[in-house]
Amino acid sequence: MVVIGGITRLTESGLSITEWKPLGGAIPPLNAADWEEQFRLYRESPQYIHVNAGMSLEEFKGIFWWEWIHRFWGRLIGFVFLIPLLAFWIRGKLSRGLAAPLFGLFVLGGLQGALGWYMVVSGLNDVPWVSPYRLAAHLGLALVLYVACFWLGVRLWGTQRVTVQLKLKIGSHSVLALIFVTILAGAFVAGLDAGMIYNEFPKMGDGLVPPDYRNPALSWFSNIFENHAAVQFHHRVLATLTVLGVVAFALRIWRVPALRGGAICLLAAVALQYCLGIMTLLAQVPVSLGATHQGGAVVLLTAALWVATRLKR
Known part of the structure; x- marks a missing residue:
């Protein structure tokens, strides 16, 4: 759906x-x-x-x-x-x-x-x-x-649950929240067709931050959600933070033998999703890649959910 x-x-x-x-x-x-x-x-x-x-x-x-x-x-x-x-x-x-x-x-x-x-x-x-x-x-x-x-x-x-320290349980929920927010940022990219500009990676124009990141005609709040360049930049940043967060969390749960399968799924899902995002951007958002990228977001969310639901304090 x-x-x-x-x-x-x-x-x-x-x-x-x-x-x-x-x-x-x-x-x-x-x-x-x-x-x-x-x-x-x-x-x-x-x-x-x-x-x-x-x-x-x-x-x-x-x-x-x-x-x-x-x-x-x-x-x-x-x-x-x-x-x-x-x-x-x-x-x-x-x-x-x-x-x-x-x-x-x-x-x-x-x-x-x-x-x-x-x-x-x-x-x-x-x-x-x-x-x-x-x-x-x-x-x-x-x-x-x-x-x-x-x-x-x-x-x-x-499902059999695994007893872990509280900080791992908090970490699983933090990863879920980060993935969720990143997906919502992607919705703003789709809603504004913001993926049709700056079709390059990792730079946006001459640097990592686009030159038109701040639109003086918009308020600071509107600039966050309505400025095409800012919306794409935020999605890129959140996606990168998601990769780093998932990798860090996967390395922590790797120490628990019962959770290594979940760690592998998380790492595979986040790597696939990040690559799909870059490919979609470079190809100027064809329907096939765009839809696959959206599906990949749900796959990543599912992997994080599976791990989170298996953890108990």
Whole structure:
């Protein structure tokens, strides 16, 4: 789902469906009249007027299908989760301590869908792009939902845990937080198309810090999140700090024999993700590499989660 969302953003397909119909929207256009109606609604949107004016119906179908798949996959997740959940609940198979977290996950998934539409709305009124703040929030909530599912799954599997010192437990959570923040910084890069500038590494222009890092027309807060050069620079710095943090943590847990497999997974995941980021930047963010880079972020997050959930004081 996260990878599909990344492709939807990279192909700029997210604004192709201008209505939100939680139930009726699951049915795609079935005939020429349906397609013409969808295309008519899109031609009234700012994205068509300011960016894609003159787009043909066939070109519109190309971006429509990615957005439809993204929404359909969200609905599919909801049904796959809710129907068995209700069946187990009605049959009395859920303990009291388990029912609340599971239904809470379903509510969280519904909120994620609503937040997705809230994000889309930001690009349907005056400007032909979605708010990068809402895009980051949408991705962030998706990751929170994923982390909650993973954590509950480990609890249900009864995974054997390893007793460690408190500082290692704190270190695992610090690595998780660093990865999470780095992914959110990447969402701002995607939302602003900030990966389309300074397609070189490690320098940005003549030095490590881009010459237009500070935009005097923006406040200090807006400069952090809205200045394209600053946004890319922050993502680079956070990614490098993530590599250093993961390597340091992996070397610490290597001393615990039961955790060496987790250390290897962490090192492999962070090396792959960092290389993918550089390749994506140098190639000016092709869809294939951009989507793979987003998927790699979740792989790295999963490796860190797996280690964190195995540790106990």
